[in-house]
Amino acid sequence: MKVNSHPRQFHLLWLLLWTAIAALLRFSHLTAKPLWTDEFSTIVFSLGNSFLTIPLDQILNYEQLLQPLQLDPQVGIGSVLEHLFAESNHPPLYFVLTHLWLRLFPATGDHLVSAEAARSLPALLGTISIPAAYALSWFAFRSRLVGHMAAILTAVSPFLGFTWLRRPVTILYRSCG
Numbered sequence: 001m002k003v004n005s006h007p008r009q010f011h012l013l014w015l016l017l018w019t020a021i022a023a024l025l026r027f028s029h030l031t032a033k034p035l036w037t038d039e040f041s042t043i044v045f046s047l048g049n050s051f052l053t054i055p056l057d058q059i060l061n062y063e064q065l066l067q068p069l070q071l072d073p074q075v076g077i078g079s080v081l082e083h084l085f086a087e088s089n090h091p092p093l094y095f096v097l098t099h100l101w102l103r104l105f106p107a108t109g110d111h112l113v114s115a116e117a118a119r120s121l122p123a124l125l126g127t128i129s130i131p132a133a134y135a136l137s138w139f140a141f142r143s144r145l146v147g148h149m150a151a152i153l154t155a156v157s158p159f160l161g162f163t164w165l166r167r168p169v170t171i172l173y174r175s176c177g
Contacts, residue, residue, distance in 0.1 A: 019155070023127045045095050048077075048079030048099065130151050137149070
């Protein structure tokens with residue numbers, strides 16, 4: 001007869017600790033590094049804007065360059081899908097979620113989306129992946145120890161820790177567990 005030496009609350013506290021560590025690693029310093037090109041692409045398509053409006057044969061001023069990064073309250077999901085299908089080959093789910101997410105945050109004085117807003121959705125999805133990794137590992141191996149090891153490794157992995165740097169890859173990973 002197997003005796004369970006640790007109550008469920010003990011395992012839940014450890015899981016909360018791993019999740020808190022993951023949140024700290026993912027949400028601290030969201031703007032410490034400049035935005036990458038693929039992050040700009042995510043923002044532009046998620047706002048329902050297009051790269052085709054940027055002229056390539058002339059020198060651009062500041063306003064022209066930042067125009068695709070401006071939040072327009074009139075733009076809906078239809079514009080996101082239209083520009084994404086015309087100019088990219090990525091699946092639309094992540095961009096639609098990001099479009100809805102960015103609407104929760106006020107734009108800056110220039111109507112630009114902040115880096116914190118753009119990077120916070122992938123950071124949140126990365127944090128949620130800790131309990132998901134635990135649950136999937138526990139389900140697969142019926143071992144709380146294996147679940148905790150998966151949660152710890154997911155929380156501190158340098159490959160998964162910087163989820164704010166990813167685009168549709170983040171949601172693909174989260175959907176896989």
